[in-house]
Amino acid sequence: KAGVTQTPRYLIKTRGQQVTLSCSPISGHRSVSWYQQTPGQGLQFLFEYFSETQRNKGNFPGRFSGRQFSNSRSEMNVSTLELGDSALYLCASTLSGNGETQYFGPGTRLLVL
Amino acid sequence: GENVEQHPSTLSVQEGDSAVIKCTYSDSASNYFPWYKQELGKRPQLIIDIRSNVGEKKDQRIAVTLNKTAKHFSLHITETQPEDSAVYFCAATSGGSYIPTFGRGTSLIVHP
Numbered sequence: 001k002a003g004v005t006q007t008p009r010y011l012i013k014t015r016g017q018q019v020t021l022s023c024s025p026i027s028g029h030r031s032v033s034w035y036q037q038t039p040g041q042g043l044q045f046l047f048e049y050f051s052e053t054q055r056n057k058g059n060f061p062g063r064f065s066g067r068q069f070s071n072s073r074s075e076m077n078v079s080t081l082e083l084g085d086s087a088l089y090l091c092a093s094t095l096s097g098n099g100e101t102q103y104f105g106p107g108t109r110l111l112v113l
Numbered sequence: 114g115e116n117v118e119q120h121p122s123t124l125s126v127q128e129g130d131s132a133v134i135k136c137t138y139s140d141s142a143s144n145y146f147p148w149y150k151q152e153l154g155k156r157p158q159l160i161i162d163i164r165s166n167v168g169e170k171k172d173q174r175i176a177v178t179l180n181k182t183a184k185h186f187s188l189h190i191t192e193t194q195p196e197d198s199a200v201y202f203c204a205a206t207s208g209g210s211y212i213p214t215f216g217r218g219t220s221l222i223v224h225p
Contacts, residue, residue, distance in 0.1 A: 004156075023114060042217035043157070043202065056212050090156065097211035099145040104156040 002027065004093050004105035008077040012111045021108045025072050025093030031055075032074040033102065034066060037088040049074050050097055078110075086112045115140040117205050119216025127224050132193050133217045136203035137185040145206040146186050147213065148177060151200045160201075161188070193223045 005024045013019050025032050032054075034046040036068035048067035064077040072093075077086055088109050092102035116139040126132050136148075147162035163170045163177045163186065170177050174193075179186040186205075190197055200220050204213035 031211065040217070043215040044167075045212055045214075048212055061191070071119070099206050099211075101147060101159050101162065102213065104158070106156050 004091060004103050005028070006089075006105035006108050008089050008108060009106065010111075014113050015081055017075050019053060019081060019110060020075055020076060020077045021089055021091075021110075023076075023091035023093075023107045024073070024107055025091075026103055029093035029095055029103070030072050031094045031097030032068060032072065033092045033094075033097070035092065036060075037089045037090055038086075038106070043090070044061055046076065048097060052053050055097070070108050081112045083112050086110060100110065115205055115207050115214040116141060117203060117214045117216045119219060121204050121219060122217065123220045123222070124179070124220045126193055127225065128193060128195060130193055130225075132190045132197070132221055134143045134201055134203070134221070135185060136188070136190045136205070136216050138194070138214075139184065139207040140205070141181075141184065141209045141213070142168075143205040143207045146179060146207075147204050148188050149197045149202045149204070149215075151202065151218075157202060190221075193221075195223050195225050197221060 007022045031050045033048040035043040048056040052068045068074045088107045090107045092104045094100040117134045144165040149157035151157040151158045176189045200218045203216040206213040
């Protein structure tokens with residue numbers, strides 16, 4: 001099976017802009033989670049989607065949002081970008097998300113200038 | 114919610130030595146504990162996991178131990194090699210949650 005894919009891989013934006021990142025899970029996986037990774041902060045959970053519904057949400061401001069489509073592909077959007085949003089954004093998929101192994105995508109590296 | 118503490122943040126060893134990374138968790142209902150390895154510029158990948166009904170699990174040079182009473186689990190790497198150099202993350206998943214809580218990571222450096 002093909003692994004988790006993310007597009008784009010690299011992105012440069014300026015403050016105040018918005019950005020949309022995409023994640024395609026492993027075929028058959030219905031749960032997609034998003035994480036922000038910055039040096040020293042590890043993996044910070046953003047949100048998780050299952051069957052097109054947001055099932056879990058982390059402690060991030062409302063500028064961070066997401067959605068999932070009927071084919072389980074997911075997008076996350078960050079509006080009004082801030083310098084501190086510069087990070088590696090990882091998505092991970094599982095079959096149903098219940099105590100299962102997460103399979104990560106390669107990530108999208110976002111740089112906000 | 115769950116809280117996972119991971120130590121040390123950096124670990125430097127000589128090739129051939131053993132390395133041990135320790136994690137503690139707060140939620141006694143957590144029942145799934147995966148370990149991920151992230152090499153520089155690459156995605157995190159599962160290297161080993163353990164469930165709460167097992168005390169120890171081994172896979173070649175890697176082993177994980179779990180002490181449910183003390184709420185801590187550890188990763189043991191024997192006969193370390195330079196290619197073991199990476200950041201290692203532990204995680205704990207509560208039975209009532211679909212989302213693992215990750216530790217902050219340990220940067221393992223294996224010197225040839």
